[in-house]
Amino acid sequence: MRFKTLIIEDEEPARIRLEKLLSQYSENIELVGSAVNGxxxxxxxxxxxxxxIFLDxxxxxxxxFEMLSKLDEVPLIIFCTAYDDYALQAFETNSIDYxxxxxxxxxxxxxIAKLKKIRPGLSSPDIMRFLKSFEQNKTKKELTSLTVKTGKKILFLKLKEIAYFKAKDKYVNVCMKNGKEHLSEESLHHLNAQLPHNFKQIHRxxxxxxxxxxxxxxxFNSRFAFILGDKDASKLIxxxxxxxxIKEWINL
Known part of the structure; x- marks a missing residue:
């Protein structure tokens, strides 16, 4: 049984890699094309x-999600995603692979093993309901800056200028690429839930x-040392x- 398969992925390296991997499963996958955007x-x-469809x-x-909402009939979907573990559990719960x-x-x-148990043309009736719920509850506007108070002033710190966050006592040190530090009253846990996917927690x-x-x-002891390109060449353990x-996102 072969599935007519379309890849929709805007990142060329990821698209080429997926095409190459799927070519090893020609008995089950018939690649009929690719697209670079919704x-x-x-x-x-x-x-x-x-x-x-393999969908970014x-x-x-x-x-x-917006692309899917415009379809009258939704094919089987394998999401390609960088969402956190909580979101991935939601995909699994709704029988949508990722x-x-x-x-x-x-x-x-x-x-591929899952696909072998599914016949073409069969799609979960809960897909669109799940997508609507997921968009309402899980998606959020991506942050580009963080606000911190200093005296009577409020500073807007650009996320692209922040090298790392370090929890200390009741506060979090916001460590900038130029070596300056600011104090945030938000917890590390709360920050982690808001930050875009290029920010990764490596320690509590x-x-x-x-x-x-x-x-x-x-x-030592199954840990990693990260050397950063900030002013201080910071070393984080x-x-x-x-x-x-960590091994998953650095592809070890």
Whole structure:
């Protein structure tokens, strides 16, 4: 049984990687095309009538969710996503499979095994209800700045200028790329829930901006040392309990 398959992914390296991986499953997957954004995805779905789509969620112009809302009939969907574990549990609960980027071959094999148990043309009746609920409750405008109080002033700190956050006592130190530090009254847990996906928690008291990572080294007791490209060339040590999640997003 083969599924007519369409890939909708705006990042070319991710799209090429997925095409290459799927080519190993030609008995089950028939690639009929790819699209680089939601608008092109709609056109390809209408022209190719795929059984299955591999769909990126965060795309410029039109998100994957917005694209799906414009369809009269929804094919089987494998989401390609960078959402956090809580969101991924929601996908699983609603019988919608997902692949966490960067896609790994062992995880893709699990997806193919699921597909072998599903006949083309069969789609979960709860998909659109789930998507509507998910958009209302889980999606949020991506932050671009953080506000902190200093005396009688309120500063707007650009997230792209923040190298890392470090919890200390009842406050959180906001450590900027220029070496300056500011105090935030928000908890690290609350910040972690608001920050975009390029911020990763590596320790119970540390969240770093992955855009500043220059080097990653193995460290004692199954930990990692992150060397940043900020003014101070900061060295941050991860916690042991974060080893698994760190290995996933640095693709080890």
């Amino acid at each position: 608008r092109e995805g709609l056109e390809k779905i209408n022209s190719c009538n795929p059984d299955l 969620i965060q795309m410029p112009g039109m998100t994957g 692949l966490l980027k960067p896609v790994k071959i062992d995880r893709l094999e699990q997806t 008291s540390l969240i770093l901006n992955t855009d500043f990572i220059k080097e990653v080294h193995s460290y 991860s916690g042991r309990s974060f080893q698994k999640s």
